[in-house]
Amino acid sequence: MAPPPPNWLSQFPQKRRSLLANLFYGAVRLGLTKPKNIVAHVTHECHKRRQWAADEAEDQHWARVLQAMRDNPTETQAYAQTVLANETLPRDERKRQKREVAKPFILASMRGKPATAAQHWRLRKEGYTGALPDDRAEASALLGRVLAEKHAILPDKPSE
Numbered sequence: 001m002a003p004p005p006p007n008w009l010s011q012f013p014q015k016r017r018s019l020l021a022n023l024f025y026g027a028v029r030l031g032l033t034k035p036k037n038i039v040a041h042v043t044h045e046c047h048k049r050r051q052w053a054a055d056e057a058e059d060q061h062w063a064r065v066l067q068a069m070r071d072n073p074t075e076t077q078a079y080a081q082t083v084l085a086n087e088t089l090p091r092d093e094r095k096r097q098k099r100e101v102a103k104p105f106i107l108a109s110m111r112g113k114p115a116t117a118a119q120h121w122r123l124r125k126e127g128y129t130g131a132l133p134d135d136r137a138e139a140s141a142l143l144g145r146v147l148a149e150k151h152a153i154l155p156d157k158p159s160e
Contacts (some may be wrong), residue, residue, distance in 0.1 A: 011068060016061060024083040035080035042080075043069055050055035069104035107137050126150055 009017055027041040043066065050062035069076045086094065112135065119139040120132050126146050133139045 006071055008068070008079045012065065020065060021083070024080055027080075028084050029089040030158060033084065035077040035084065038080040038084065039069065039073070039076050052124060073091075107140070110137040111135065111141060 009021060023042045023045050024038060026045075027038040031040070032038045034039055046062050046065050046069070049129060050059055050066070053059035053062060086097075089097070115133055115136050115138070119136065123132060123139065123143055123146060126143070127150065128142070128146050133142055
């Protein structure tokens with residue numbers, strides 16, 4: 001699984017982190033390969049966004065970001081290094097990590113909802129003969145176990 005983001009990004013409001021993270025990822029996708037250069041690019045982008053700010057709150061946000069970058073250069077560069085490391089992973093590994101990060105949220109969204117007809121059908125198709133679960137998350141977990149047993153795959157074992 002991808003390492004959690006360094007505390008540097010966590011100091012900003014949750015709803016503002018995505019755009020800020022994308023500025024770092026965008027710098028790497030432009031071909032920058034050194035954390036110092038990535039930070040310089042993001043700093044430039046933050047200055048531009050501050051100039052374009054539509055209101056005082058937006059201006060203050062970008063001012064806080066720039067101040068945090070000045071006050072914590074080591075942490076900022078560490079975050080840039082994390083982004084660089086994630087972006088240089090092979091595509092399949094990045095996809096696997098995204099799936100792993102998403103799993104708890106997907107399961108949380110399934111809890112309390114009725115199992116689907118497709119889940120029940122698949123459980124029967126795979127040879128499950130026990131009582132069918134009523135909860136979508138339980139059905140998903142059960143289907144994962146049935147498939148793992150049927151195909152002799154350990155649920156958390158990476159495929160080779």
